[in-house]
Amino acid sequence: MAEYSALSLLKNALSGNRDWKPAWRKASPKPSYDVVVIGGGGHGLSTAYYLAKEHGITNVAVLEKGYLGSGNVGRNTTAVRSNYLLPQNTRFYEHSMKMWENLSHDLNYNVMFSQRGVLNLAHTPGQLDDLARKGNAMRHLGVDAELMTPAQIGRRVPGLDMSRSARFPIYGGLMQERAGTARHDAVAWGYARGADRRGVDIIENCEVTGFLRDGDRIVGVTSNRGEIRARKVAVAVAGSTGRVMQLAGVDKMPIESQVLQAFVSESLKPFLDTVLTFGMGHFYVGQSDKGGLVYGGDLDGYNSYAQRGNLPIVEEVMSEMVALFPSLAPVRVLRSWGGVCDMSMDGSPIITTGPLPGMYLNCGWCYGGFKATPASGFCFAHTIARDAPHELSAPFTLDRFSRGAVIDDKGQGPTPRLH
Amino acid sequence: MLITCPYCGPRDVSEFAYQGDGNRKRPDPASTDPETWNAYVYDRLNPAGAHNEIWQHAGGCRAHLAVVRDTLTHEVSSVRFAREHGAPTHGRRKSGAKA
Numbered sequence: 001m002a003e004y005s006a007l008s009l010l011k012n013a014l015s016g017n018r019d020w021k022p023a024w025r026k027a028s029p030k031p032s033y034d035v036v037v038i039g040g041g042g043h044g045l046s047t048a049y050y051l052a053k054e055h056g057i058t059n060v061a062v063l064e065k066g067y068l069g070s071g072n073v074g075r076n077t078t079a080v081r082s083n084y085l086l087p088q089n090t091r092f093y094e095h096s097m098k099m100w101e102n103l104s105h106d107l108n109y110n111v112m113f114s115q116r117g118v119l120n121l122a123h124t125p126g127q128l129d130d131l132a133r134k135g136n137a138m139r140h141l142g143v144d145a146e147l148m149t150p151a152q153i154g155r156r157v158p159g160l161d162m163s164r165s166a167r168f169p170i171y172g173g174l175m176q177e178r179a180g181t182a183r184h185d186a187v188a189w190g191y192a193r194g195a196d197r198r199g200v201d202i203i204e205n206c207e208v209t210g211f212l213r214d215g216d217r218i219v220g221v222t223s224n225r226g227e228i229r230a231r232k233v234a235v236a237v238a239g240s241t242g243r244v245m246q247l248a249g250v251d252k253m254p255i256e257s258q259v260l261q262a263f264v265s266e267s268l269k270p271f272l273d274t275v276l277t278f279g280m281g282h283f284y285v286g287q288s289d290k291g292g293l294v295y296g297g298d299l300d301g302y303n304s305y306a307q308r309g310n311l312p313i314v315e316e317v318m319s320e321m322v323a324l325f326p327s328l329a330p331v332r333v334l335r336s337w338g339g340v341c342d343m344s345m346d347g348s349p350i351i352t353t354g355p356l357p358g359m360y361l362n363c364g365w366c367y368g369g370f371k372a373t374p375a376s377g378f379c380f381a382h383t384i385a386r387d388a389p390h391e392l393s394a395p396f397t398l399d400r401f402s403r404g405a406v407i408d409d410k411g412q413g414p415t416p417r418l419h
Numbered sequence: 420m421l422i423t424c425p426y427c428g429p430r431d432v433s434e435f436a437y438q439g440d441g442n443r444k445r446p447d448p449a450s451t452d453p454e455t456w457n458a459y460v461y462d463r464l465n466p467a468g469a470h471n472e473i474w475q476h477a478g479g480c481r482a483h484l485a486v487v488r489d490t491l492t493h494e495v496s497s498v499r500f501a502r503e504h505g506a507p508t509h510g511r512r513k514s515g516a517k518a
């Protein structure tokens with residue numbers, strides 16, 4: 001398998017780049033496995049990788065209905081951060097952050113993790129107080145957070161409308177310098193390659209169409225490539241959670257699928273070296289290494305399994321961008337798309353054994369699951385291997401709703417479109 | 420996406436406020452069974468296909484509407500006044516529910 005190093009780059013450059021090996025094998029399904037993971041997104045692939053790496057479980061298949069990266073792992077806007085209010089979230093996402101900091105080395109694959117910071121803006125004194133509280137909560141748990149003054153923000157982000165006459169004047173902001181972005185495709189490819197090298201079969205164009213049962217127990221799946229048996233079946237299908245769980249006869253879940261849109265502008269010279277979030281609506285923006293602005297806003301706000309949204313959100317996102325950066329008004333949009341998000345009832349994820357015997361479930365990532373990719377796979381692999389939650393994901397089991405132990409970082413209640 | 424309000428006619432989706440899943444039925448307030456309440460508060464059908472939902476024409480006549488909309492195509496197949504018809508009646512609703 002291809003090892004990447006300065007030497008191999010040079011060698012392959014000299015031989016006209018004809019000798020690179022595919023990063024993962026095109027595996028065909030075997031009749032049975034120890035673990036079958038449904039969904040070849042970031043979470044399914046990282047789960048397979050950590051099953052092999054941390055638990056020595058290598059008789060594993062990842063079944064992906066399309067191609068790797070066709071789901072949300074290749075559709076997100078790549079922000080990675082751990083700036084949460086509630087300790088359960090902060091601990092989990094900070095663990096993920098620490099894994100990101102070493103991920104390219106661990107995978108021997110450059111995921112282009114760039115700690116350029118994420119800055120949340122405050123537009124009222126009350127909002128600034130709220131951000132200070134959040135920053136203090138983070139620092140209390142050892143996570144970096146800095147409150148920034150308008151003068152500091154103006155220097156860090158030239159082009160922002162810092163005037164008092166702005167529609168929503170900027171009163172300050174909360175910066176997490178260790179946060180940033182990563183190249184999302186590379187994350188999928190790097191985990192796929194790492195899992196494949198440890199013996200995991202990655203099977204693309206393999207859609208799960210049903211579940212095999214022995215009494216109550218799930219003992220495998222049916223797919224467009226035949227029956228595949230497994231001692232353990234792990235579901236990590238993000239926006240498709242409702243559909244796949246219905247195949248298993250679980251009709252209702254604390255999840256609603258909703259569409260989130262994202263946008264990329266034409267390339268501009270570098271002018272934004274951090275990820276910025278607007279506080280008076282829902283808008284965030286970063287600049288990719290190619291120069292395009294990568295930005296988005298709110299969910300469309302209704303149930304949807306269509307990977308495309310409607311125009312009102314487009315208009316809202318553009319107007320919020322121009323409110324912050326008046327000079328960006330003439331910049332053209334290059335492309336836009338949508339992804340189906342598995343919105344949970346408290347805005348937090350679900351990593352759990354069950355809900356059926358023989359099954360394990362990973363979902364509820366809302367529109368924030370990219371940053372969780374390392375920790376999610378790490379904790380889910382532990383859950384599958386040990387039949388018990390990892391200490392970091394123990395608060396995120398499915399039974400938290402009936403136990404009254406919801407983890408609602410924003411305090412919005414069970415209205416998914418508000419999380 | 421257009422929704423045809425029975426009172427105002429076809430209007431852009433931006434005039435409407437989404438009130439969510441129309442399949443949910445509030446349990447009898449006198450009931451104290453935690454499982455029933457838990458299911459009402461947290462569990463959703465979330466189908467891929469026809470979905471019963473409630474919208475309010477907030478930027479128009481303000482009526483609450485019982486809508487059947489396809490979550491795969493966003494196509495709206497039925498819009499009626501919720502006050503006259505209760506929750507919409509596509510698919511999975513248990514028999515005996517109000518039409």
Ligand SMILES: Cc1cc2nc3c(=O)[nH]c(=O)nc-3n(C[C@H](O)[C@H](O)[C@H](O)COP(=O)(O)OP(=O)(O)OC[C@H]3O[C@@H](n4cnc5c(N)ncnc54)[C@H](O)[C@@H]3O)c2cc1C
Nearest residue numbers: 039041042043065071072073076077079208339369370371
């Ligand atoms: C527009 C947008 C912007 C986002 N921005 C951010 C961000 O900035 N930061 C952040 O942290 N998060 C962000 N997210 C969220 C993040 O992308 C997701 O939470 C995360 O990618 C979900 O996990 P995944 O990668 O495993 O999902 P996916 O990549 O969607 O993987 C699920 C896979 O399951 C497959 N599948 C479904 N059904 C079946 C079946 N029956 N059989 C076999 N395979 C099946 C799908 O094809 C898919 O490939 C964003 C999401 C969107 C849509």
Ligand SMILES: [Zn+2]
Nearest residue numbers: 424427476480
């Ligand atoms: Zn109306």
